[in-house]
Amino acid sequence: ESLAGHLPTRLKGLDEALCGGIPFGVLTELVGPSGIGKTQFCLKLSLLASLPANFGGLDGQVIYIDVESKFSSKRLIEIGMKSFPEIFHKKGMAQEMAGRILILRPTSLSEFAESLHQIKISLIHQHVKLLIIDSMAALVLGEYDCGASRQQALGCHVSFIKSLAEFSRIPVVVTNQVRSQIGDEPLMYSFQAQNHSRKKDNHAAYDSHLVAALGINWAHAVTIRLVLEAKSGQRFIKLAKSPISPPLAFPFNITSSGVVL
Numbered sequence: 001e002s003l004a005g006h007l008p009t010r011l012k013g014l015d016e017a018l019c020g021g022i023p024f025g026v027l028t029e030l031v032g033p034s035g036i037g038k039t040q041f042c043l044k045l046s047l048l049a050s051l052p053a054n055f056g057g058l059d060g061q062v063i064y065i066d067v068e069s070k071f072s073s074k075r076l077i078e079i080g081m082k083s084f085p086e087i088f089h090k091k092g093m094a095q096e097m098a099g100r101i102l103i104l105r106p107t108s109l110s111e112f113a114e115s116l117h118q119i120k121i122s123l124i125h126q127h128v129k130l131l132i133i134d135s136m137a138a139l140v141l142g143e144y145d146c147g148a149s150r151q152q153a154l155g156c157h158v159s160f161i162k163s164l165a166e167f168s169r170i171p172v173v174v175t176n177q178v179r180s181q182i183g184d185e186p187l188m189y190s191f192q193a194q195n196h197s198r199k200k201d202n203h204a205a206y207d208s209h210l211v212a213a214l215g216i217n218w219a220h221a222v223t224i225r226l227v228l229e230a231k232s233g234q235r236f237i238k239l240a241k242s243p244i245s246p247p248l249a250f251p252f253n254i255t256s257s258g259v260v261l
C-alpha cells in the first residue's frame with residue numbers, strides 16, 4: 001500500500017498517523033452524523049488532488065459521485081481562494097481547478113453501477129487521481145427497502161469499487177452518515193472514557209446501523225475508517241480503523257478555508 005502513495009490531507013497529525021495521507025489503492029470511509037463535515041472534507045480532498053504538483057497537489061482529475069447533490073463548486077472555489085490564493089486568484093484558474101472535478105449524480109444503484117463502469121474506462125485514459133462517493137448509504141437506502149436484495153446488489157458493487165481502487169491505484173473515499181440510536185444524542189462515544197458503558201453502546205449503535213444499511217461486506221471492504229464526531233462544540237476526526245495506526249483522534253474546525261486543524 002505504501003508503495004502506491006498517498007494523498008496528503010494537510011491535517012498534520014492525521015497525515016502522520018496515516019504515513020502520508022489517504023492511501024492509494026484502497027477504500028477510505030468517512031463516517032459521522034449530518035453536518036459534521038464529511039462533504040467539506042471531500043471538497044478539500046478534491047482540491048488537493050487537483051492542485052498543481054508544485055503546490056503539493058496530484059495535478060489530476062477527480063471523479064465525484066454526488067448522490068445527494070451536496071457538492072458545491074462555489075464552496076470549492078471559496079476554499080481554494082482562501083487556502084491557495086496564489087493559484088485561485090490567477091485569471092481563469094478557479095474555473096480550471098473546478099473543471100478538473102467531474103460530478104456524477106446517479107439517481108439509482110443501477111445508474112451508479114453504469115457510472116462505475118464508465119469510470120473504469122476513464123481511469124485508463126485520463127489523469128483521474130481521486131474517486132469520491134458522497135454518500136454510499138444514501139445511494140443504497142434510496143433504492144430498496146428490502147434488506148436482502150439491497151445487500152446482494154451492494155455486495156457486488158462493493159467488490160467492484162474495491163477492485164477499481166486496486167486496479168487504478170488511486171485513493172477512493174466514500175462517506176456514510178450515521179446517527180446515534182440512543183435518543184438524539186450526537187455521536188461522541190470515543191471521548192467519554194469516564195462513561196465506559198455509553199461508549200460501548202454507541203459503538204454498537206454505530207456498527208449495527210452501518211451493517212444494517214450496507215451489509216457486513218462493506219465493513220470489511222474498507223481499509224481506513226475515519227469517524228467524524230463532535231463533543232462540547234469541538235469537532236474531532238478519529239482514525240477508527242487502520243492497518244498501521246492506533247485509534248488516534250484529532251480536533252478540527254471548519255472555516256471559510258475549509259476543514260482545518
Ligand code: ATP
Nearest residue numbers: 033034035036037038039040041070177254255256
Ligand atoms: P451530511 O451527512 O448531512 O451530508 P456532512 O457531514 O457532509 O453532513 P458537511 O456538509 O460537510 O456535513 O458540513 C456542513 C457544515 O460545514 C456546516 O454545518 C457548517 O458548520 C460547516 N460549513 C460549511 N460551509 C462553511 C463555511 N463557508 N464556513 C464555515 N463553516 C462552514
Ligand code: MG
Nearest residue numbers: 038039070134
Ligand atoms: Mg454531506
